[in-house]
Amino acid sequence: MRVAWTRDDDVWRLDFRLDADDDLAGTVTDGQRVRLATNSCRLRLPYPVDDVHPDLLALAAWTVVAPYTRSRIVFDRPVSAGLAAALEEGWPVQAGPVGGSPRSGARLAISYSGGADSAAVASILPDAPFVHFQRISHPRVPNRWTHYRADILAKLAAQTGRELTVVRSDLEFTLAEPRPGYPEHHAVAAGAALMADELDLAGIAFGYEMGSRWLGGGRYVHRYTPDNPMWSADGRWGRLFAAAGLRVVLPVGGISEATTMRLALGSGLRRQVRWCLRGGDGGACGTCGKCLYKELIQAAVERRPLSTTITADRPVAAKWQQPPPYGGQEMIEYGCARVPGIETTPFARAAEHLRATEESTRWLDHCYRPALDEIPDPWRKQIADFMAEEVGFMTEDEARRVESWGQQ
C-alpha cells in the first residue's frame, strides 16, 4: 500500500494505491471482513492547518488502509523510527520511509461521540476538550444512508458548551461492505490526529467501557480479553498511537455500561446524550434493537419497569428469545436482575436462561482496577480519584468475575 496526503485550504485529502499483493477484501483488527469502495477520502479541519507531523498523517492514514495492507506500507513523507517500528511489530508489514523525529504534546482530548459512554468520560474529565468526528458524504460514492443524522450529533456536541473541535470526514465511505463505517474503529480519531499538534495533544480519551475493553466486546462474546488488540494499552494500536505521541486513554475501561449510563444521566450532559437518532427531531426512535438494549440498562439504573412498546414477537427482539450467549450479555444479566416485572417484557426468556440476581451482577456496579493501571501517568490519578469517589472498586471476588468471563 502507498499513501499520499495533499492539502487544499482546510481539507486534507488522502489517496492510496494498492500494492500487487493487496486486495479489495480486507480484515479489520476485530476480525470483521470488509471490502474497499474507493481509494480516496477527505478530512475537513475547522480551519486551514498547513503543517501536520508526518507521524500523525501516517497514523490517520493507517486507520483507513490497515485492513487491506498485506506486506508493505509506503508513506509520502518519512516517519519517525519509533512509528515505523510500532507498525512493523504490530502488523506483518514493512513500513517507511524512515527519517525525522517523534512528536509530543501535553493535553488530553476526548473523542466525543455523543453517546452515554463518551458523556461519562466527559463527566470524569470536566476540563478536557472534545474532538468530534462528523460524517459527510463522499463526492464519488452515492450516499444511501441519509437517515444517519451526523449533523444532529455535531449540533448536540456544540450544545454541551465544552471546548469543541469538529472534524468532518467522508472516510467511512471507503468501506463498501458491510456498509459505510470506520475502516478500523480507531479511524474515529483520524481527525483528532490531524489536529493533535494544533491542540497540543498527548492523548485521546475514548468511551470504550469494560465490555469492549475486557469482556471481548460485541464480537468475540464470552472471552476475557486482557490482550485486546484494539484497546489494550500495549496492544498493537495502543503502541502505534503512543509512537505518534498520542496515548490511547480509556477512562471508563474499568466500568460497565450500567455505570457509564448512571454517570451520563447524572451529568450536566444528560440532555445531549443520544444512542439513536432514528426517531426524527434528533431523538431516539424507541423501536430499534439498540433502543431496546439501552432502555433495559436505563430502566435497571433507574430501578423502574421497562418502558417500551416492543413486544417479544418483534424482529428486533428475536435474539432475546434464543438461549445465550448474547452480545453485551453482562448488561442483559444486569438488567434482568434489576428491572421489576422483567417476566412481562421481551427479555423474559433471556431472564429465565440467565437466572441472574442482584448479587451475581453487583460486580458491574464497580470499577475493575487493572483498567486504571493502563491509564498513562499524567491522567491516572484524576481518573482513579473519580472512581474511588463516585463508583468504588471491585472486590477480589468481583474482579474474578471479569477474569473468568466466558468460562462459567
Next chain:
Amino acid sequence: MVRLWKLAPVPTRLRRAVRAWLDARYVTRVDHRHDIRDSLWEVQALGRELVALRREVERLRAQVTTLTERPRAAAAPDPRQTARWDEAHRLAHETATAVDRLLQNEVLLWQAVDRIDAGARPAGEGAR
C-alpha cells in the same frame, strides 16, 4: 336540483285544495261536489308526483354515494404509476451497484498500472 325546482308547485296545489275544502263550508252542495271531484283529482295527481319525487330522491342518494366513494377509489395506486416507481427504484439500485463496481475497478486498474510501472509514480498522482 333542477328537477326538484320543477316539483315546487306541488305544495301550492295542495294548499289550493285545502283552501278549497275549507271554502266549501261556505258554498253550495253542487259546488261542493265539484270541489270534491277536483280535490280527488288533485290528490291523484299529487300521488303521481310523490312517486316521481321518491324516484328522484333515490337517484340523488345514489349519486351522493358514488361521489363520496370516488376519492377512496382514486387512492388505490394506478398500476402504470407503480410500474414507473418500480422501474426508478430498479434503476437507482443498479446504478449504485454499477458505481460501486466502477470505483472498485478503478482501484484495481491503478494497482495494475503500478505493477507495470514498478512504483515510479507517487501515490497521489493520477489517482483522482
